[in-house]
Amino acid sequence: MRIGIAGGGAFGTALAVALALDGNDVLLWARDARAVDRMNAKRANDRLPGVTLPEGVTASADLAALFACDTILLSIPAQTLPDFLTANAQHLGGKSLVACCKGIDLTRMTGPARTIRDLVPSAIAAILTGPSFAADIARGLPTALTLACGDDATGAVLQRALSTATLRLYRTTDTxxxxxxxxxxxxxxxxxxxxxxxxxxxxxxxxxxxxxxxxxxxxxxxxxxxxxxxxxxxxxxxxxxxxxxxxxxxxxxxxxxxxxxxxxxxxxxxxxxxxxxxxxxxxxxxxxxxxxxxxxxxxxxxxxxxxxxxxxxxxxxxxx
CATH class of the missing domain: 1.10.1040.10 (N-(1-d-carboxylethyl)-l-norvaline Dehydrogenase; domain 2)
Incomplete structure (x- = not known):
């Protein structure tokens, strides 16, 4: 199974590194095609200095490649997440969408999980959050996070899929x-x-x-x-x-x-x-x-x- 990550910043890249080092095939999507080309050529992201991208990470600026993934981590700022979801709702329906941002949308006054449920009702909404820095995750330092999903059975599937040897996820239904x-x-x-x-x-x-x-x-x-x-x-x-x-x-x-x-x-x-x-x-x-x-x-x-x-x-x- 290929895991998609939307957002080529430090945190999205760190998650891609951790998941790939655990044997997963990861598609890291970023808007900037030139930045994507640099990542694939140098096997590094300027936003996360000193970290090498494992072979299991493929960077891409192609949204179609991202939409081919059934599970997508949304490492997009909370204030721009609604625009991304609205623009791509027809391609995101039915997928497991895991928000990896922290904030309350100023326009909608909703958190990321609620924003997903409102704008892509047919998707499974979840959120990955907790005490973590991108550099620690990418370096393989022990990190524990909360994975919240309203549907506990799906949450358990996501928990197993996204946990690694150094990234430990605790599950809740309280999104x-x-x-x-x-x-x-x-x-x-x-x-x-x-x-x-x-x-x-x-x-x-x-x-x-x-x-x-x-x-x-x-x-x-x-x-x-x-x-x-x-x-x-x-x-x-x-x-x-x-x-x-x-x-x-x-x-x-x-x-x-x-x-x-x-x-x-x-x-x-x-x-x-x-x-x-x-x-x-x-x-x-x-x-x-x-x-x-x-x-x-x-x-x-x-x-x-x-x-x-x-x-x-x-x-x-x-x-x-």
């Missing part, structure tokens, strides 16, 4: 909790980065992580997710990783905000868009999300770090 855990932790990673960038200290970062976690649970449970899912790899596990490592783009973006410096405009920061979506969802549903709201305001330039800190510190004292 809502899994997709929101992966999205919301990016918002908290920005907040943690702001704390370090503004030199507020490690204690302040620990406080933000600790208070940010119940925010994640409140919104996820209000939208139908399960508390246990948020306490697992796709929530708490991912939160710890991205709030403490400079490998996280969202954390680095937060550090830049805290330092008052510009951030690389070509780098995808899903947490900034997610914070804006969370701010609206929280307002519409009357859910208390102070950290996420402050992050959205910081990302939009509506406040600065001094005002943001004052806002959080002026909240009423209460029991934990």
């Amino acid at each position: 809502v909790g899994a997709e929101l855990g992966g999205a919301l932790k990016n918002v908290m990673a920005i907040a943690a980065g702001v704390a370090i960038g503004a030199q507020l200290g490690e204690s302040a970062r620990a406080a933000l992580i600790t208070r940010g976690f119940p925010e994640m649970q409140r919104l996820a449970m209000a939208l139908g997710g399960q508390a246990d899912t948020l306490a697992g790899l796709s929530g708490f596990g991912d939160l710890v990783l991205t709030c403490t490592s400079p490998q996280s783009r969202n954390y680095r973006f937060g550090v830049a905000l805290g330092e008052g410096k510009a951030f690389d405009p070509t780098s995808t920061v899903e947490g900034a868009a997610t914070a804006r979506a969370v701010r609206k969802l929280a307002q519409d549903r009357g859910i208390d999300m102070p950290i996420a709201t402050v992050v959205a305001d910081l990302a939009d330039g509506k406040t600065d770090v001094t005002e943001a800190l004052a806002t959080l510190l002026s909240r009423p004292l209460k029991e934990e």
Whole structure:
């Protein structure tokens, strides 16, 4: 069976490497035909330096080749995923589509798994998420992820197909909790980065992580997710990783905000868009999300770090 991966960035490439090293035949699709030619010629991807593409990986810019795969991993940013699904819905119907992105679509206000179900109803929607960096996966370092699929029998098939010697997948049917855990932790990673960038200290970062976690649970449970899912790899596990490592783009973006410096405009920061979506969802549903709201305001330039800190510190004292 050939596994298709849509998206030739670092994470999609890392998954392709891990799956191919485990003996799978992998088709890695990317839009840029010149980049594809370089990957096939050099057996490397500039987006993932120092990693050699195994023989089992074939890069292609041909969508027809991707659509020939029955299982397709969608390593496409959450904000562009709806356009890809809409444009190719007729070719994706009936397939197992596994979202490998983290975020909430600003237009639809839905996570990746729900977006797949809405736009390609005949497909089997799943999401692969959890604490992971592309470089670690590609290097064969032990990584554990959550695979969420509403149909447990199909989830079990995907779990076996996508697990490798170093990539361990844990299964759940709670797609809502899994997709929101992966999205919301990016918002908290920005907040943690702001704390370090503004030199507020490690204690302040620990406080933000600790208070940010119940925010994640409140919104996820209000939208139908399960508390246990948020306490697992796709929530708490991912939160710890991205709030403490400079490998996280969202954390680095937060550090830049805290330092008052510009951030690389070509780098995808899903947490900034997610914070804006969370701010609206929280307002519409009357859910208390102070950290996420402050992050959205910081990302939009509506406040600065001094005002943001004052806002959080002026909240009423209460029991934990």
